Amino acid sequence: MTNAVVIKDLEWKYEHTTQFALRGINLEIPENTFLGIVGANEQGKTTLINSICGLIPHSFNGVYRGSVEIYGSPVLKMSGLEIATQVGLVFADPEAQFTAMTVEEELVFGLENTGYDLGKIKERLDWAVGVTMIGDLLDKSPYDISGGQKQRMAIACVLAMNPPIIIMDEPTSMIDPLGKQFIFDILRKLKDAGDRTIIVVEHNIEQLAPLADQLLLMQDGQIARMAPPAHFFDDLPNIVGSGVYPPEVTSFAYWLKQSGYVPPEQVLPNRFDEGVTLMQDALRNARDNR
Amino acid sequence: MSAYLEVTHLDYNYPDGTPALFDINVSIGRQxxxxxxxxxxxxxxxxxxxxxxxxKPTSGSVVVDGxxxxxxxxxxxxxxxxxxxxxxxxxxxxxxxxxxxxxxxxxxxxxxxxxxxxxxxxxxxxxxxxxxxxxxxxxxxxxxxxxxxxxxxxxxxxxxxxxxxxxxxxxxxxxxxxxxxxxxxxxxxxxxxxxxxxxxxxxxxxxxxxxxxxxxxxxxxxxxxxxxxxxxxxxxxxVEPPQITRAAQRLDGLSRHDVLTVEEMQDAFRSAISAEASQG
Amino acid sequence: MASMASTASTQTNVWAIEPGEIRKPGIIHVVILALFTGIGIVVGTFGSLAVPIGFVSAFWPGQAVQSIGSIWFGGWGAIASFLFPLISNSLSGSAPLPVSIAYIPGNLAQGIIAAIAFRIFKSDPSLRTSKDWIVWILLGAILPNAIGAIWGTGVLLAFGLVTSAAALTTVLGWFIGNSIPSIILGSIILKFVSPLVLRSKAFCKGWWA
Amino acid sequence: MATSAEAPGGVRAAKLRKTLLGYVPIESPFYRYHPVTRLIMFVFFGVVPIFIDMPEINFALVVCTILLLVWGQADLKRLRIYMPMIVTIAIFMFLVVILAPGNDPTFTPIHIGPLTIYYQPVYFTFASYWRLMAMLFGTILYFSTNRERDMLVALRSLKLPFLASYVVGFSIRAAGMFMEDFNTIREAEQARGLDKSALKLGDQVKLYVMYLVPLFSIALRRADEISHALFARGYNFTGRVGHGNKRSDYILTQYTMTGMDWLVIAVLMTLFVGAAVAEYGFGAFRLPHSPINILLHHLLGLGWPS
Missing domain, CATH: 3.40.50.300 (P-loop containing nucleotide triphosphate hydrolases)
Structure with missing residues (x-):
């Protein structure tokens, strides 16, 4: 399988700071997989994705060692435009990324930068608008729409450019429950299409875990753990200790396992339905056994 | 509990006239x-x-500690x-x-x-x-x-x-x-x-x-x-209740379905089993 | 990014470019140009509306934004200093576009003189020494406002908006009405905000980076 | 970052377009014209008074812009914010000319009670005032019927470099963001126990610090964030794309010039050039031709004005 991203011995220290924010990162992200990144604040999550999308080192000053390659090309040597056609980045605060005065302009901005012809722009615009369900907002100012709509627009902007790699940095942290649901619906659609590498940093593990192929825990500038969601929480106390709270059904299932209500070989569920099924079975078994 | 904060028939319109709140009545106590x-x-x-x-209220009133x-x-x-x-x-x-x-x-x-x-x-x-x-x-x-x-x-x-x-x-x-x-x-x-x-x-x-x-x-x-x-x-x-609350609402055989946290769920689970045990 | 080095750097020359230091204009400078123009629009509009005497403002703190922007961001600030009055004068109604266009050289002077002075005299924008203060007040506020007032009055004369007999009064009113708020506002901003700006990537030691 | 106001449902005023200064209905007749036409109209109304000294014509231009605002269904109530300006400009101009009329023996003194005013400079000021008003209303007309987008489309259609039009558009937007920030900061101040009415002058100055520091901090942070966002979207400020071509401009294709546009532009251009030629070639709009001036001259027994 081709790797979309390969990171070797990456170290990074921001200007005006004393400690390295990333310390010896080695990571391979296979093409068309979904990677969820979790961890407490200030542990290097955002720094890691900034170095994949080239903001580090192109837009930050600091000390850079090691390498990040996107489909074999080192990010260090690529131009901003080259990177933008390969990697799309959605920021946590959608408002910080507006560049235009209407949603429509905002959406075509990146496409115009890449020099697509007008027909192609229209085609990509329509597609991205369809996926993110913002067709009725095109004429509005990006500042006059709700937080959730803003974030959907921000995603549409990135989708429109059709990069093979899409990175989102806490895309739901500033929006309400309905808005969150919309975003995860979009992520689900993108994952199901299966033709894109997706990297998402998110505190909302409840929604993230069921989507991810792999979960990665950042701690102290290093990759502390990387595993498929089914096994990511095996060592639950340590995960909690790192400041990350598993889905409640997972926590409860872990308790069931520790208390002997389910067998030790039981894989911990992370999806709601799986969790309910496991709880129901455990309850039934426990009562039958009495 | 005596009311500390009393919101009575509160309507609020934004300065541009857009109405935002309609007839809110809320009374909040001291603790x-x-x-x-x-x-x-x-x-x-x-x-x-x-x-x-x-x-400031467009109409109605908000009174805090008098x-x-x-x-x-x-x-x-x-x-x-x-x-x-x-x-x-x-x-x-x-x-x-x-x-x-x-x-x-x-x-x-x-x-x-x-x-x-x-x-x-x-x-x-x-x-x-x-x-x-x-x-x-x-x-x-x-x-x-x-x-x-x-x-x-x-x-x-x-x-x-x-x-x-x-x-x-x-x-x-x-x-x-x-x-x-x-x-x-x-x-x-x-x-x-x-x-x-x-x-x-x-x-x-x-x-x-x-x-x-x-x-x-x-x-x-x-x-x-x-x-x-x-x-x-x-x-x-x-708004959706927390995951564990929703899970509890779906479970058969639980004596209570109004749990709020994983810890409460553990209690509910234990008592469901022991209740069964004592009955049986 | 929690570096705690907030303590003031020692009396070094903030304009000196260290050996090996690469500075080149980037996207951030374009962004700061736009944002600073935005700030200027707000301050300029507010200033004109606060004490509305039309084209001769008795209170126009906009010059503070002009000189500060040029001190911090060199040429980018200088562009902002003549760009924002075009818009703020239109929004506040204090001058129609043709008059605003004629003001451009005056507005440019009101910005750029401070920037040149700070770079020549190696003054610290955070106003740490009495020399910094003198450079700021004399060459950052008084001189540019004097030039601006003379130019602006010339424009008003040319448009027939004041009579030649009233020219001197206009120059004085303009000069005082711009200098005082600009000194107050400008000193505050320079003192309190410069420490943040000096560490930002947008800060220009030279003219464009 | 939902600031002070949570817009209900996020969508307000669906039938209105937010312009630079207010709201205009979506179906406003103005929007039948290309942004370039509207920009040229602005240049016409904003600049043509330079050629005209006669207050009657400038007054007619003011009336004309107001009629256009009515026709365009703009919200005339917004014009109230200009009232103080319009009044104080008049007070200022007349005060100056009365107090400092200049020393010219040809001026005609008029005695009103203890006050002596001189006719010629006062009439000149009167004419200048209306010239200023005409230009001002031209500006108001444009800003209250056009959105940033219209302005940008117009500027870009006229081949202004992308970078320049981007900076102009974004700075106007930035001004709006600062006003919002400013309001929120003021609320935050109040929530921390600041009672403005009780402030001494020294504290009033401190109050500026309280507003300015967060305002500028937010601006600096925002500058970083926005430049990162632009980087991530492949923007380079030369306005060129990878293979050296100019960036394409999708939004411009949404607008087309119609016959009406060309007609309006032609009429405005003709009037504009005509006015310039009439003034600079023949002095057609100078004060001696002003009917009110002529009438007043006769009333004052001064004969024909020269």
């Missing part, structure tokens, strides 16, 4: 822990700003009674050091230098702001810490009621828990805490009472447990 929940645009933040007097927020010159009287932490810390940090920032409020109410320092130390400690950061310019702190400096700056005023708009935004789970544990300790010490939040697990774990708003009206106002046991009603404002 309550209340969560305002609902979709964006449902009026949560607007209601909380009416409660602390930043917004003080009508429409009165003239009530700002200073109100701040020691009701504190408000804004969602975005960057709007409320304007001093060039953390220490000055936290001391700003106490200085405004003319406390002595010693008392100001004592307030700063206490507020910083409880909000998790280390004294080593006192000299730092708030601008250079990471966002989670800026949020906590903002909270400390309000706490230093020791208002009887504290409203926190989205206390967990920008915080990771552990930091959220720290902030909430702290708010809980204040509540236990006799303060009234009002949070505006989208995080239902936070509501379930910490709040006693939930007021769900929808379209500028109160949809339901009851204990958190009672509110979360009406998922169909909550759907109107797109």
């Amino acid at each position: 309550e822990f209340v969560a305002l929940i609902g979709q964006n645009g449902s009026g949560k933040t607007t209601l909380s700003k009416c409660m602390n007097g930043l917004f 003080i009508d927020t429409r009165g003239k010159g009530v700002v200073k009287q109100l701040v020691t009674r009701i504190g408000y932490v804004f969602q975005n810390p960057d709007h409320q940090l304007f001093n060039d050091s953390v220490q000055k920032e936290i001391a700003y409020g106490p200085r405004n109410i003319n406390l002595s230098a010693n008392e100001v320092q004592a307030r700063v130390d206490e507020a910083a400690r409880v909000a998790g702001v280390a004294p080593e950061l006192y000299a730092t310019h708030p601008f250079f702190l990471p966002k989670g810490l800026r949020q906590r400096v903002a909270i400390a700056s309000i706490l230093a005023l020791k208002p009887r009621t504290i409203i926190v708009d989205e206390p967990t935004t920008g915080q990771d789970m552990r930091q959220s828990v720290e902030v909430m544990e702290f708010l809980r300790s204040l509540w236990q010490a006799g303060h009234t805490i009002i949070i505006v939040t989208h995080e239902m697990s936070i509501v379930a774990r910490y709040a006693q009472r939930a007021i769900a708003l929808r379209g500028g009206r109160v949809l339901v106002d009851d204990t958190v447990r009672a509110v979360f046991s009406q998922p169909d009603l909550l759907k109107q404002t797109y």
Whole structure:
């Protein structure tokens, strides 16, 4: 399988700071997989994705060692435009990324930068608008729409450019429950299409875990753990200790396992339905056994 | 419980005339822990700003500890009674050091230098702001810490009621828990805490009472447990109870379906088994 | 990014480019140009509306934004200093576009002189020494406002908006009405905000980076 | 970052377009014209008074712009914010000319009670005032019927470099963001116990610090964030794309010039050039031709003005 991203011995220290924010990162992200990144604040999550999308080192000053390659090309040597056609980045605060005065302009901005012809722009615009369900907002100012709509627009902007790699940095942290649901619906659609590498940093593990192929825990500038969601929480106390709270059904299932209500070989569920099924079975078994 | 904060027939229109709140009637006592929940645009933040007097009622009234927020010159009287932490810390940090920032409020109410320092130390400690950061310019702190400096700056005023708009935004789970544990300790010490939040697990774990708003009206106002046991009603404002609560509602054979936390679920699970055992 | 180095750097020359230091204009400078123009629009509009005497403002703190922007951001600030009055004058109604266009050289002078002075005299924008203060008040506020007032009055004369007999009064009113708020506002901003700006990537030691 | 106001449902005023200064209905007749036409109209109304000294014509131009605003269904109530300016400008101009009329023996003194005013400079000021008003209303007309987008489309259609039009558009947007920030900061101030009415002068100055520091901090942070966002979207400020071509401009294709546009532009251009030629070639719009001036001259027994 081709790797979309390969990171070797990456170290990074921001200007005006004393400690390295990333310390010896080695990571391979296979093409068309979904990677969820979790961890407490200030542990290097955002720094890691900034170095994949080239903001580090192109837009930050600091000390850079090691390498990040996107489909074999080192990010260090690529131009901003080259990177933008390969990697799309959605920021946590959608408002910080507006560049235009209407949603429509905002959406075509990146496409115009890449020099697509007008027909192609229209085609990509329509597609991205369809996926993110913002067709009725095109004429509005990006500042006059709700937080959730803003974030959907921000995603549409990135989708429109059709990069093979899409990175989102806490895309739901500033929006309400309905808005969150919309975003995860979009992520689900993108994952199901299966033709894109997706990297998402998110505190909302409840929604993230069921989507991810792999979960990665950042701690102290290093990759502390990387595993498929089914096994990511095996060592639950340590995960909690790192400041990350598993889905409640997972926590409860872990308790069931520790208390002997389910067998030790039981894989911990992370999806709601799986969790309910496991709880129901455990309850039934426990009562039958009495 | 005598009402400390009385909202009566409150209507509020924005200055441009857009109506935002309709006939709100809420009465909050001296030691309550209340969560305002609902979709964006449902009026949560607007209601909380009416409660602390930043917004004046278009009609109806808001009375805090006997003080009508429409009165003239009530700002200073109100701040020691009701504190408000804004969602975005960057709007409320304007001093060039953390220490000055936290001391700003106490200085405004003319406390002595010693008392100001004592307030700063206490507020910083409880909000998790280390004294080593006192000299730092708030601008250079990471966002989670800026949020906590903002909270400390309000706490230093020791208002009887504290409203926190989205206390967990920008915080990771552990930091959220720290902030909430702290708010809980204040509540236990006799303060009234009002949070505006989208995080239902936070509501379930910490709040006693939930007021769900929808379209500028109160949809339901009851204990958190009672509110979360009406998922169909909550759907109107797109709020979902926490995952474990929803799971419990789906389980057959559980003696109670109104659990709010994983710990309560463990109890419910144990008692379901033992109840069965004692019956059988 | 929690570096705690907020303590003031020692008396070094903030304009000196260290050996090996690469500075080149980037996207951030374009952004700061736009944002600073935005700030200027607000301050300029507010200033004109606060004490509305039309084209001769008795209170126009806009010059503070002009000189500060040029001190911090060199040429970018200088562009902002003549760009924002075009818009703020239109929004506040204090001068129609043709008059605003004629003001451009005056507005440019009101910005750029401070920037040149700070770079020549190696003054610290955070106003740490009395020399910094003198350079700021004399060459950052008084001189540029004097030039601006003379130019602006010339424009008003040319458009027939004041009579030649009133020219001297206009120059004085303009000069005082711009200098005082600009000194107050400018000093505050320089003192309190410069420490943040000096560490930002947008800060220009030279003219464009 | 939902600031002070949670817009209900996020969508307000669906039938109105937010312009730079207010709201105009979506179906406003103005929007039938290409932004370039509207920009040229602005240049016409804003600049043509330079050629005209006669207050009657400038007054007619003011009336004309107001009629256009009515026709365009703009919200005339917004014009109220200009009232103080319009009045104080008049007071200022006349005060100056009365107090400092200049020393010219040819001026005609008029005695009103203890006050002596001189006819010629006063009439000149009167004419200048209306010239200023005409230009001002031209500006108001444009800003209250056009959105940033219209302005940008017009500027870009006229081949202004992308970078320049981007800066102009974004700076106007930035001004709006600062106003919002400013309001929120003021609220935050109040929530911390600041009672403005009780402030001494020294504290009023401090108040500026309280507003300015967060305002500028937010701006600096925002500058970083926005430049990162632009980087991530492949923007380079030369306005060129990878293979050296100019960036394409999708939004411009949404607008087309119609026959009406060309007609209006032709009429405005003709009037504009005509006015310039009439003034600079023949002095057609100078004050001696002003009917009111002529009438007043006769009333004052001064004969024909020269």
